[in-house]
Amino acid sequence: MSATGGGGLSAEIVFGLRAWEEEVERYHPFSPPRARAQNARKMIEAGKQGLAWINCKPDGPVPLRGCRKLYVPLGKQAPSEAPYGFVFLLVQHKDGSLAWSFIAFGERHPSNPKTRNVYERAYKRINGHYPG
Amino acid sequence: MGPPPAELPLNAMAVSVPKLTVGELVEVDGRRYEVVPTRDGELTLEPPITPMDELHAIDGTKPASAEDFERLSGDVPYDDEG
Numbered sequence: 001m002s003a004t005g006g007g008g009l010s011a012e013i014v015f016g017l018r019a020w021e022e023e024v025e026r027y028h029p030f031s032p033p034r035a036r037a038q039n040a041r042k043m044i045e046a047g048k049q050g051l052a053w054i055n056c057k058p059d060g061p062v063p064l065r066g067c068r069k070l071y072v073p074l075g076k077q078a079p080s081e082a083p084y085g086f087v088f089l090l091v092q093h094k095d096g097s098l099a100w101s102f103i104a105f106g107e108r109h110p111s112n113p114k115t116r117n118v119y120e121r122a123y124k125r126i127n128g129h130y131p132g
Numbered sequence: 133m134g135p136p137p138a139e140l141p142l143n144a145m146a147v148s149v150p151k152l153t154v155g156e157l158v159e160v161d162g163r164r165y166e167v168v169p170t171r172d173g174e175l176t177l178e179p180p181i182t183p184m185d186e187l188h189a190i191d192g193t194k195p196a197s198a199e200d201f202e203r204l205s206g207d208v209p210y211d212d213e214g
Contacts, residue, residue: 011204016191018182026179055208062214066201069214085214089184090196090204098196098204103184108213114170119214121181128183129155130168 011098013044023105033084037105040072049074062119062131066090079109087122
């Protein structure tokens with residue numbers, strides 16, 4: 001599966017093993033978030049559904065430069081219907097090709113104030129520490 | 133009557149407590165955890181998040197340029213969160 005941008009430029013979507021283990025498999029095997037992430041990944045990789053990409057903010061409270069996101073379950077927008085999110089970072093391979101690399105999965109608005117949201121997790125993966 | 137119990141040295145009961153700082157990794161029962169700060173300034177342990185630099189090294193990638201991001205995402209919307 002790839003995502004095409006303006007000018008016909010495209011980038012494949014990549015789910016790396018390490019990031020998937022750390023982000024999705026931290027949840028119990030039969031938990032709703034893990035099941036929803038697995039289902040969303042299958043749909044993305046099948047390439048049968050248009051993806052409602054949204055750019056991450058490069059200058060928000062949790063700045064995520066070079067990132068895009070998808071809400072999970074796919075096709076939903078409101079946090080009540082799509083409580084989770086995938087974050088992807090644009091990376092470049094040695095051959096010059098581009099890819100959207102999966103870097104974070106989690107709750108968009110955790111009800112537990114101690115839980116880090118998906119954007120904070122993405123920030124930590126990029127910067128090595130949580131924001132603030 | 134057996135021999136009197138040997139006297140324990142005074143420091144025999146002392147427990148060695150490792151000193152940890154933010155970002156350090158520890159292993160508990162075979163699982164790795166990282167020391168991270170909480171929002172309220174305390175410290176806690178959570179499963180580590182491998183930094184992107186390390187994933188780039190594993191995958192043979194590097195960050196894409198801002199120009200490439202703009203070319204691919206210039207027409208993609210933003211919203212009010214994250």
